[in-house]
Amino acid sequence: MTADLNESVKKENIKIHVKGLKKAFGKLEVLKGIDAEITTGEVICVIGPSGSGKSTFLRCINRLEEATGGEILVDGESITDRKADIDRIRQHIGMVFQQFNLFPHYTVKENVMLAPVELKLKSKADAEKKAMELLKRVGLEDKADAKPRQLSGGQQQRVAIARALAMEPDIMLFDEPTSALDPEMVCEVLDVMRELAAEGMTMVIVTHEMGFAHDVADRVFFIDQGIIMEEGTPEQVMDNPQNERTQSFLSKVL
Amino acid sequence: MSLFKVLGEAYPMFLDGLSMTVRITILSLIIALVIGIFVCLMNISNNIVLKSIAKFYIWLIRGTPMLVQAFYFYFAIPQLIQGVTGTQFRIDIFTASLITLAMNAGAYISEIFRGSIEAVNKGQMEAARSLGLSYAKSMQKIILPQAIRICLPSLVNQFIITLKDSTILYAIGLAEIMNKAKVYVGRTMESFATYTWVAIFFLAIVTVLSLVSRTVERRMNS
Numbered sequence: 001m002t003a004d005l006n007e008s009v010k011k012e013n014i015k016i017h018v019k020g021l022k023k024a025f026g027k028l029e030v031l032k033g034i035d036a037e038i039t040t041g042e043v044i045c046v047i048g049p050s051g052s053g054k055s056t057f058l059r060c061i062n063r064l065e066e067a068t069g070g071e072i073l074v075d076g077e078s079i080t081d082r083k084a085d086i087d088r089i090r091q092h093i094g095m096v097f098q099q100f101n102l103f104p105h106y107t108v109k110e111n112v113m114l115a116p117v118e119l120k121l122k123s124k125a126d127a128e129k130k131a132m133e134l135l136k137r138v139g140l141e142d143k144a145d146a147k148p149r150q151l152s153g154g155q156q157q158r159v160a161i162a163r164a165l166a167m168e169p170d171i172m173l174f175d176e177p178t179s180a181l182d183p184e185m186v187c188e189v190l191d192v193m194r195e196l197a198a199e200g201m202t203m204v205i206v207t208h209e210m211g212f213a214h215d216v217a218d219r220v221f222f223i224d225q226g227i228i229m230e231e232g233t234p235e236q237v238m239d240n241p242q243n244e245r246t247q248s249f250l251s252k253v254l
Numbered sequence: 255m256s257l258f259k260v261l262g263e264a265y266p267m268f269l270d271g272l273s274m275t276v277r278i279t280i281l282s283l284i285i286a287l288v289i290g291i292f293v294c295l296m297n298i299s300n301n302i303v304l305k306s307i308a309k310f311y312i313w314l315i316r317g318t319p320m321l322v323q324a325f326y327f328y329f330a331i332p333q334l335i336q337g338v339t340g341t342q343f344r345i346d347i348f349t350a351s352l353i354t355l356a357m358n359a360g361a362y363i364s365e366i367f368r369g370s371i372e373a374v375n376k377g378q379m380e381a382a383r384s385l386g387l388s389y390a391k392s393m394q395k396i397i398l399p400q401a402i403r404i405c406l407p408s409l410v411n412q413f414i415i416t417l418k419d420s421t422i423l424y425a426i427g428l429a430e431i432m433n434k435a436k437v438y439v440g441r442t443m444e445s446f447a448t449y450t451w452v453a454i455f456f457l458a459i460v461t462v463l464s465l466v467s468r469t470v471e472r473r474m475n476s
Binding site (some may be wrong): 062064089090091093094095099101103105114116119160163164167251 | 384386391395401
């Protein structure tokens with residue numbers, strides 16, 4: 001009886017449920033069957049060699065890549081279903097890209113305001129107020145009227161995070177958010193992410209920053225050759241890896 | 255051989271011809287821009303039929319000389335229609351010229367639009383879609399504003415080409431500047447002075463166009 005109850009409580013808490021996810025680009029099979037359950041408020045760091053399928057896995061979660069097999073449920077709702085209203089689902093899944101992808105023809109503030117206003121979730125005035133709050137939070141309120149190209153890489157990435165947060169998502173996906181940054185700018189972006197994690201945001205982060213992953217992750221997924229080779233707490237996976245491939249990968253990057 | 259004597263004597267003819275040249279160019283470019291937008295949308299759509307029609311049209315226009323196209327619209331198609339329907343069918347020179355120029359420029363402009371849309375970084379569409387914006391909204395708010403900036407120089411270049419290509423329509427008898435000049439030379443034998451003026455007119459218009467486009471570009475980039 002109690003076991004059943006625990007099971008159902010856990011089920012309710014599953015934010016992202018990935019079942020047998022497969023993705024092939026033509027004949028190239030990138031993901032060969034990924035299973036994962038991510039609970040609300042959990043911070044997952046995905047590590048692994050380049051070309052292992054980490055980014056593809058992340059991009060399947062908001063369907064920037066169409067899965068070729070398996071299923072992904074977000075809040076119990078299938079997003080891989082062809083009939084799923086993906087635009088509505090994406091509204092509460094924020095994404096931050098390696099290359100920032102800010103909109104160059106809008107100011108920083110307009111970048112942050114755009115989606116809530118266009119989707120008629122907020123009035124212009126409310127969206128602007130929220131945008132300024134978010135920019136303040138990432139330390140860039142003085143850049144509100146600048147164009148993205150006038151900012152450094154680290155600043156652009158912080159704006160990109162603010163832009164994603166403007167939609168008030170309950171899941172945030174990060175695709176190697178610091179890989180395109182100069183070393184001295186990595187910290188400022190990681191600090192913002194750390195804060196988000198502390199506030200209880202459900203986060204899936206593909207990263208090469210091993211120290212950061214060890215710090216913030218509740219669980220670490222080691223992906224290689226299109227499957228999750230090893231998963232567990234950072235202590236389990238990173239300090240005491242059981243899988244030979246994990247060991248060899250970590251010995252190269254640490 | 256006196257340049258200014260010829261100008262003094264022939265300017266009413268020149269003005270007539272120039273006004274026709276400018277009119278047919280502007281009208282055809284307006285139509286071509288509409289054709290360009292629709293053919294481009296067909297070309298980038300996922301609908302295989304629409305895509306094929308667009309590709310076929312571009313292939314046809316790009317693969318044939320404009321002179322042949324002009325003769326086709328003015329002589330060949332009317333004859334075909336006459337043969338099929340059995341009734342008298344004629345198309346006037348202005349309409350045939352307009353169709354020729356517009357269809358011709360439309361094909362090139364659609365390719366300019368397609369190239370510019372594809373030149374916008376792929377990450378822009380992904381970022382817009384990841385925020386929950388629909389494909390259409392993302393196009394409208396994120397992709398097209400950037401594509402317009404990218405396409406502007408090529409578009410002005412196409413305007414210049416179309417302006418100059420309009421002289422080809424002299425061959426089916428459109429009373430544009432080249433046609434008028436030819437008639438004037440036939441009467442007075444003033445080849446050098448007449449064609450020098452024709453060249454100068456085109457240079458003047460093209461120079462103004464280039465200056466305007468440079469100003470617009472600078473303003474858009476600032």
